[in-house]
Structures are given as C-alpha cells and as structure tokens.
Amino acid sequence: MTRFIVVGAGIIGLATAARLAARGDEVTVLEKEADVAEHQTGRNSGVIHSGLYYPPGSLKATLGTAGARSMTEFAEEHGIAVETCGKLVVAVEEDEVARLAVLAERGRANGVPVREISAAEAREYEPHVVCRAALHVESTGIVDYRGVCRALADQVRAGGGEILFGRAFRGARTEGDRVRAWVDVLDGGQREEIVADALVVCGGLHADRLARACGLEPEARIVPFRGEYFELAPQAAELVNGLIYPVPDPRFPFLGVHLTKMVGGGVHAGPNAVLALAREGYRWRDVSPADVADALTWPGLWRLGARNWVPGAREVARSMSRSLFASSLARLVPEIGRDDLTPSPAGVRAQALRRDGGLVDDFLIQTVPRQVHVLNAPSPAATASLEIAKHIERELDAGIAA
Incomplete structure (x- = not known):
C-alpha cells in the first residue's frame, strides 16, 4: 500500500484523493479551511464548459472536452444537481x-x-x-460543484482515506523514497510532521508559494x-x-x-x-x-x-x-x-x-521526485477535474516507479 498526502480540498485535490483511495492506497487530505471547496471551486459560476475556447491539443482542450462528459455523468450518478x-x-x-x-x-x-x-x-x-x-x-x-466536492470527499472516506481540516501545509522535502511534510494545526497551534511515499499539492491561490516551500521553483507566479x-x-x-x-x-x-x-x-x-x-x-x-x-x-x-x-x-x-x-x-x-x-x-x-507578462494559458503541472504540484488550474479546471486527477495519478505512478 502506498501512502499519499494531498494538499487542498478543492475539486482537483479531492478528485485526485478519491482516485487514489479507490485503488486501495492510504490517503490523507490536508485543508486549512473548515470545509471543502471554500475558495475557487465553491465560488465559480457552476458551468460545465464544453471545450470551445481552448487551443486544440492543449491540456485544457483534451481534458476539458472529456471532462464535460465525465463531470455530467458523475453528477447524474451521485444525484447532484446538473443540467445540460x-x-x-x-x-x-x-x-x-x-x-x-x-x-x-x-x-x-x-x-x-x-x-x-x-x-x-x-x-x-x-x-x-x-x-x-x-x-x-x-x-x-451547469452543476453544483460544492455538491460534487462533498461526493468526492465521501468517496475518499469510503476508500479509507482521511480529510483533516484546519491543517495549514507549510512545506515538504523529498528524502530518498519518502516525502516529509510539515503542517500547522490551526486550532491548537502546534506543528505536525507527516511522512508519506508521495505528495500532491493542489494549492490554488497559494500554489507557487507552496511549491517553493517544497524545493520546487515554479515557472510562473x-x-x-x-x-x-x-x-x-x-x-x-x-x-x-x-x-x-x-x-x-x-x-x-x-x-x-x-x-x-x-x-x-x-x-x-x-x-x-x-x-x-x-x-x-x-x-x-x-x-x-x-x-x-x-x-x-x-x-x-x-x-x-x-x-x-x-x-x-x-x-x-x-x-x-x-x-x-x-x-x-x-x-x-x-x-x-x-x-x-x-x-x-x-x-x-x-x-x-510568467516573468515576461505572458499568461500561462494551459494547465501547468510541475514535478520533482515523489511530488506533483498543480501550479495553474483556471477554468475549465472544475469541469476537467476528474480528468486532471487521472493525469496526476499517472504522474505520481511514473515518479514513484522512477
């Protein structure tokens, strides 16, 4: 059994954690807020995007178009409000x-x-x-993305995983075949150390800072x-x-x-x-x-x-x-x-x-040994979240096998 730490209980973090838990891995999700989907996921317009706007061949195009189908099917399967x-x-x-x-x-x-x-x-x-x-x-x-996140959280727990709220991730280091992470418990004021086989950071608004705290230099701010x-x-x-x-x-x-x-x-x-x-x-x-x-x-x-x-x-x-x-x-x-x-x-x-003023138009995922960092996940990331989770899973498995 492989142990994973997933930082962030937005839709991408939860979708990734649910996939890993479903295959029998040990999963711990760390979230500084008191509930799921408190930031970008829970504050968007609720649209399931079709894939219309994105350059052909880009991750946004391929994962977004597939995500329009998989997100609709997921919502229908779990009784979440959805309408095409x-x-x-x-x-x-x-x-x-x-x-x-x-x-x-x-x-x-x-x-x-x-x-x-x-x-x-x-x-x-x-x-x-x-x-x-x-x-x-x-x-x-259109769909209820908070409802999707609640269903994904249920899947994480059903697979034996845990979601720890009020945990502010502070950084990590890869040490051989392990990752050592440090977390502040916001309620009690103490710092915890967690050791796992691999780490996924879906840091959203703080993604670049969290990447630097893990020894990765992000391509953009x-x-x-x-x-x-x-x-x-x-x-x-x-x-x-x-x-x-x-x-x-x-x-x-x-x-x-x-x-x-x-x-x-x-x-x-x-x-x-x-x-x-x-x-x-x-x-x-x-x-x-x-x-x-x-x-x-x-x-x-x-x-x-x-x-x-x-x-x-x-x-x-x-x-x-x-x-x-x-x-x-x-x-x-x-x-x-x-x-x-x-x-x-x-x-x-x-x-x-980017430093030259160019927007990172596509999804941006960077890796270091045993770590995967989601550094740019704007719209249609919620639509594509189940597909992005598959992509992250492949990155994780390749990194662990290397």
Whole structure:
C-alpha cells in the first residue's frame, strides 16, 4: 500500500484523493479551511464548459472536452444537481462575427458540437437576446460543484482515506523514497510532521508559494484576479433561459461578463476581472500588504498591464459602477438594468503569470521526485477535474516507479 498526502480540498485535490483511495492506497487530505471547496471551486459560476475556447491539443482542450462528459455523468450518478442547458456565444458588433467563426472552428477541432446560427435562430433559444450572429453549444451545462466536492470527499472516506481540516501545509522535502511534510494545526497551534511515499499539492491561490516551500521553483507566479458577480432579480432572471456569453475580447485573457443560469434557480451575472489586493481578497477592503508586494514586484504583472491597460481600466470602472456593469449585460439582453442587479459573492482566480507578462494559458503541472504540484488550474479546471486527477495519478505512478 502506498501512502499519499494531498494538499487542498478543492475539486482537483479531492478528485485526485478519491482516485487514489479507490485503488486501495492510504490517503490523507490536508485543508486549512473548515470545509471543502471554500475558495475557487465553491465560488465559480457552476458551468460545465464544453471545450470551445481552448487551443486544440492543449491540456485544457483534451481534458476539458472529456471532462464535460465525465463531470455530467458523475453528477447524474451521485444525484447532484446538473443540467445540460446549452449556451449561446453572441456577436453583438459586426467586427465580432469573424471572431465568432474562428471560435467555431476551434470548437470543432476539439470535438465540441457547435453550430453557427443567425440572430433570428438565436432568439429561438433566448428570445430577449440581441446579436448579429451566434454560436449554439449544446453540450454546455451547469452543476453544483460544492455538491460534487462533498461526493468526492465521501468517496475518499469510503476508500479509507482521511480529510483533516484546519491543517495549514507549510512545506515538504523529498528524502530518498519518502516525502516529509510539515503542517500547522490551526486550532491548537502546534506543528505536525507527516511522512508519506508521495505528495500532491493542489494549492490554488497559494500554489507557487507552496511549491517553493517544497524545493520546487515554479515557472510562473500566481497573481490573483477577483471576479465579481451579481444575481438578477426574479423579473430579470425570467429574461434568460440558459447561458449567454459575449465573444471574448482577444486583447484580454478573460471571457467577459456573461449571464449564467444556476442549478439552484436564478441567474448569475459576471464575472468581471480586477486585480485582487489579497490572494483571498474577495472584497476591495480585503488587503494583504504581503500579497500586494508579491504581485507588484513581479515584472510580469507590469508587462501584462502595459499590454492590457485599456480593457483593464474598463474592468476596474465596471467594478466601481453598478450602472456600467448593467450596461455590459444590456449589450446582450437590453431589458436588464441597474436595478435588476443584487450583489453576489465574488471569487478570486489564481492566474499564473510568467516573468515576461505572458499568461500561462494551459494547465501547468510541475514535478520533482515523489511530488506533483498543480501550479495553474483556471477554468475549465472544475469541469476537467476528474480528468486532471487521472493525469496526476499517472504522474505520481511514473515518479514513484522512477
């Protein structure tokens, strides 16, 4: 029997731990919070992405497309709220129509069922949308990702594994055929030492720091971007049947403010994308001087800002003004107004950024002997989590066998 330590009780950590426990290995999951899915997993829009946006051949494309199927099947099998509702990506301006066609070709290359449709056809799916043309992606769905994490946690325990909450992972070292890890017990204030055969770190917003604490130099630094959401008032929610997305702005690395039906009812609006002032900075007043210094001393952030200052300034303005946020939504559905928006909990995206200012666009997983570190897992990581877990399992087995 092999003993594994898995750091992080988000969806990737739990999916990996569940796979290892299911095959009879001894698994300990360490989580500093008091419950599963407290950060990125539990604060996203709940979308099962189809694989439309990602470069063919990338991990995002291959694992994301497979993940859309496996995540839907997992939810159905375990009685978790899920719905394959489809989505529209809409071109509002004439210059967006050509970009829509490029997106359609990328989707087809990834095996995504995508159909180019006219404005009139788009209104058959979303009667209140305004556009010049659209893509209909029938395989996009929505799911309760917290429910998925609870089911995965049950699988870990059913396989004999344990999940230890209130344990802050501080670092580890590989010593021959073992890994020695150090953990702070937050409730009691003492430090524990755990020895295992191998280590998986799914550190999310702190992934680069935890990697360095284990003797690995990460290829990029985590820079936190907050995504702010609103929920539509009931009368406005009735204007939206499924998911409505704009054509992504090629100058900016995020998908843009969109409308998302939720499995629990209602419609989410957002997110925007602004630099967070703390790695767990869910509000403007959440400020960590150490996190701000960490971001501002990284040359990649300044280089990214120099290339994207116009859309970046627009995102900040939209964060400060509910009217501007509503105007962005009204491009898609004109009847939505400022008074239709109610603030909803924000999320923070752990974006890996290289020194030259380039975003790490694909999933990034680095290894050292007997250690696997997930260093970049933005959207569609939740969708692809069961497939990412298989990938990590192969990395672990190869590392142990070496």
